[in-house]
Amino acid sequence: xxxxxxxxxxxxxxxxxxxLSCAASGFTFSTYQMRWYRQAPGKxxxxxxxxxxxxxxxxxxxxxxxxxxxxxxxxxNTVYLQMSTLKPEDTAVYYCHARRTGNEYWxxxxxxxxxx
Numbered sequence: 001x002x003x004x005x006x007x008x009x010x011x012x013x014x015x016x017x018x019x020l021s022c023a024a025s026g027f028t029f030s031t032y033q034m035r036w037y038r039q040a041p042g043k044x045x046x047x048x049x050x051x052x053x054x055x056x057x058x059x060x061x062x063x064x065x066x067x068x069x070x071x072x073x074x075x076x077n078t079v080y081l082q083m084s085t086l087k088p089e090d091t092a093v094y095y096c097h098a099r100r101t102g103n104e105y106w107x108x109x110x111x112x113x114x115x116x
Contacts, residue, residue, distance in 0.1 A: 002026035009110030020081040022096030030074040038092035086114045
């Protein structure tokens with residue numbers, strides 16, 4: 001059974017940091033491109049960051065470049081999103097996504113709220 005389980009969300013003040021984790025099971029994690037998306041209330045789901053399965057190449061949305069960092073630990077079947085200098089506009093539900101030709105999986109999401 002395929003599972004992607006996100007954790008690490010919560011309430012943080014502007015300028016603060018959070019690290020999201022996504023634990024994967026039920027598929028060959030190391031062969032999948034991993035992504036983080038987010039969706040704010042009333043808005044479309046937005047791609048935040050990508051990490052490739054080979055070489056570890058990363059890509060970021062302009063809105064988070066320089067503040068967020070995606071990484072993966074294939075030994076632990078886990079992908080991370082380190083978020084720093086958080087802004088109120090980063091408030092959203094953050095989703096983990098696994099992608100490979102012919103297959104894709106989604107996590108259930110974790111809420112991140114940036115507010116004073």
